[in-house]
Every structure is written in structure tokens, then in C-alpha cells.
Amino acid sequence: MRVQCRNYIGKCKWKLGKIVKRIGRLHYLIKLDTGTTWKRHINQIRKIGQDTPEINSDDDMDYNFSENDTNDFGNAEGTADLTQLQEQEQQPQLTN
16 A cells, blocks of 8 residues: 655655555554655554655645544544555445
């Protein structure tokens, strides 16, 4: 699954990569497009589309949300419970 994970060094706030492994209940290993592997908490990860390019622009924005801004997963907007997302991906898709 393609994801963005939070970067705390430099101007670029988010790095692109792929989930390699789940470690524990809330932590994942992410292999970045640069080849580096990071450990990140679920709150530091965002799901992105498969067609997302492997480059980040320098103008990546950092979003601040209030506690009232939640999505269907009950998390801050822009984050999601990756366990639920992975389960949804594994369910068969209905076609017409």
C-alpha cells in the first residue's frame, strides 16, 4: 500500500513510500521511495493512491486539524486506521 509518512527533518513534511510490515498494534515499517526504511506510528501515516508519483515537491504543506475534524475512522482528517484500510482492500470488489 502506498503511503505518506511524516518527516520531521527539513522542509518536506511528508515522504512517500510503501508499508513493508506491521510491527505491533500501532507501528509500521515504511520503505521510502529513496530506499530508506522508517518506523512510524499510525498517526504519522497517510494512505495515498497507487498512481502517486515517487517525487515530493518542496512546497508540501503541514496540516493542523482540531479535535472536531475527524473522518469516518474517528481519526484526525488525513489519517486513517491502516488496519481498517487494509481489510477493506482485501474484501472482494463488486462489479456490475
